[in-house]
Amino acid sequence: RIEELKSMVDLQNGRIDRRIFWEDWIYQLELEKLFAKSWLFVAHESQVKNTGDFVTTYMGQDNVIVSRHKDGNIHVFTNSCTHRGNRICFADRGQARQFTCNYHGWAFGTDGALLGMHEETHYEGYINKAEHGLQNARVETYKGLVFACFDDEAPRLEDFLGDFRWYLDVILDQTEEGTEFIGGCIKNMYNANWKFGAENFVGDSLHVGWTHASGTRAVSKGGEVPEYMPVDPESFHANANGHGWEGGTDGVGTLALISSGDPTLVEYFENERKNMAKRLGELRARKLYGSVISATVFPNFSFLPGINTMRTWLPKGPRQFELRAWTMVNKSMPDHIREIVQNACVMTFSPSGIFEMDDGENWENATQANEGVVTRKQSLHYGLRSGTSRRDDPELPGNISKPMYSDVNQLAFYQRWMDYLSADSWDDIPKFR
Numbered sequence: 302r303i304e305e306l307k308s309m310v311d312l313q314n315g316r317i318d319r320r321i322f323w324e325d326w327i328y329q330l331e332l333e334k335l336f337a338k339s340w341l342f343v344a345h346e347s348q349v350k351n352t353g354d355f356v357t358t359y360m361g362q363d364n365v366i367v368s369r370h371k372d373g374n375i376h377v378f379t380n381s382c383t384h385r386g387n388r389i390c391f392a393d394r395g396q397a398r399q400f401t402c403n404y405h406g407w408a409f410g411t412d413g414a415l416l417g418m419h420e421e422t423h424y425e426g427y428i429n430k431a432e433h434g435l436q437n438a439r440v441e442t443y444k445g446l447v448f449a450c451f452d453d454e455a456p457r458l459e460d461f462l463g464d465f466r467w468y469l470d471v472i473l474d475q476t477e478e479g480t481e482f483i484g485g486c487i488k489n490m491y492n493a494n495w496k497f498g499a500e501n502f503v504g505d506s507l508h509v510g511w512t513h514a515s516g517t518r519a520v521s522k523g524g525e526v527p528e529y530m531p532v533d534p535e536s537f538h539a540n541a542n543g544h545g546w547e548g549g550t551d552g553v554g555t556l557a558l559i560s561s562g563d564p565t566l567v568e569y570f571e572n573e574r575k576n577m578a579k580r581l582g583e584l585r586a587r588k589l590y591g592s593v594i595s596a597t598v599f600p601n602f603s604f605l606p607g608i609n610t611m612r613t614w615l616p617k618g619p620r621q622f623e624l625r626a627w628t629m630v631n632k633s634m635p636d637h638i639r640e641i642v643q644n645a646c647v648m649t650f651s652p653s654g655i656f657e658m659d660d661g662e663n664w665e666n667a668t669q670a671n672e673g674v675v676t677r678k679q680s681l682h683y684g685l686r687s688g689t690s691r692r693d694d695p696e697l698p699g700n701i702s703k704p705m706y707s708d709v710n711q712l713a714f715y716q717r718w719m720d721y722l723s724a725d726s727w728d729d730i731p732k733f734r
């Protein structure tokens with residue numbers, strides 16, 4: 302079956318087999334060989350600031366608790382009791398001294414260790430508690446973002462991110478104080494394959510002018526909006542290890558700015574950009590800061606730099622995913638700017654936002670159309686500017702292709718996806734792509 306799978310991503314000709322968005326056996330492989338092996342975004346440090354703070358989320362379909370233990374470390378462990386398997390924690394977030402199971406009262410620590418279960422009365426001599434703690438994942442952070450991984454052999458987070466850290470810094474390292482998530486989490490279910498969200502954000506600027514035409518007209522308050530933005534020859538697709546960033550348009554055209562029209566924002570962003578130039582250099586401040594461009598950290602964590610909606614596409618089967626989204630801001634951001642940015646996120650990229658449903662409808666239909674066996678047999682075109690990627694750009698790290706309207710990042714994403722799915726061991730997966 303692996304040979305069959307390998308034929309489904311044709312990098313040379315830029316073709317993708319539609320079955321990767323539909324088949325159950327491929328989805329099971331994704332859970333086993335990708336989600337159980339890869340580093341996955343699970344939280345922002347600001348969500349688990351104090352001892353006992355926790356959030357729950359998913360790594361693949363494994364429900365996990367992300368919790369700040371009294372040793373100061375963040376622990377990530379499975380949310381399923383080792384007695385009869387009941388779910389232990391039902392809250393999305395909160396503060397806990399321990400997690401106690403509803404069924405028979407087994408109690409677990411904020412590091413996942415089994416603490417007790419009426420041993421004096423019943424269990425004396427029948428259990429070794431050390432063997433029945435919750436399964437911990439490895440945990441590493443990158444500038445405020447918490448990642449976890451269930452595979453002991455996986456390379457370190459630093460290598461997993463590779464050259465992409467240079468791009469991540471554009472949103473994570475603008476100021477000395479760093480970033481935080483504000484407001485709550487917005488959740489939404491889609492009847493679509495999770496990869497459609499990830500590949501859209503990894504490099505699909507081509508859809509923006511068409512899919513979001515009416516929304517863009519609405520926020521531009523009746524102004525003329527071209528169906529396609531002019532092709533800036535210096536705009537680019539950048540990818541490394543399957544992660545991708547597209548952009549490179551000068552200016553501070555953030556969605557917050559577009560949707561609020563507040564002039565104090567311009568002043569704020571221009572000022573921030575000057576500070577950022579001092580930290581990260583002119584190039585990133587000029588070309589990458591604040592533009593309406595998008596990015597995906599392989600496999601399923603995406604964001605829009607500028608408006609800073611951060612989101613995970615959590616798989617719920619081959620034909621369904623749950624989107625969880627947060628707004629990220631610099632800790633130093635003044636209150637009234639925060640408010641504008643958060644409102645802009647809700648207005649644009651939330652279930653009630655003007656752009657989100659446009660995308661969702663496309664992804665649901667692109668998935669559901671594959672129920673037809675004849676339809677499903679025709680491959681899809683991913684060949685726009687394929688083969689134009691180069692690794693020796695004098696300014697930009699990673700694999701670069703210009704201009705940004707292309708399928709280059711999408712193909713790099715599926716190449717990495719195939720690296721994981723077809724590998725027997727870590728030796729088969731190139732450390733850097």
Ligand code: FES
Pocket residue numbers: 382383384385386387402403404405406407
């Ligand atoms: Fe959790 Fe029995 S299932 S205590």
Ligand code: FE
Pocket residue numbers: 501508509512513656660
């Ligand atoms: Fe979109």
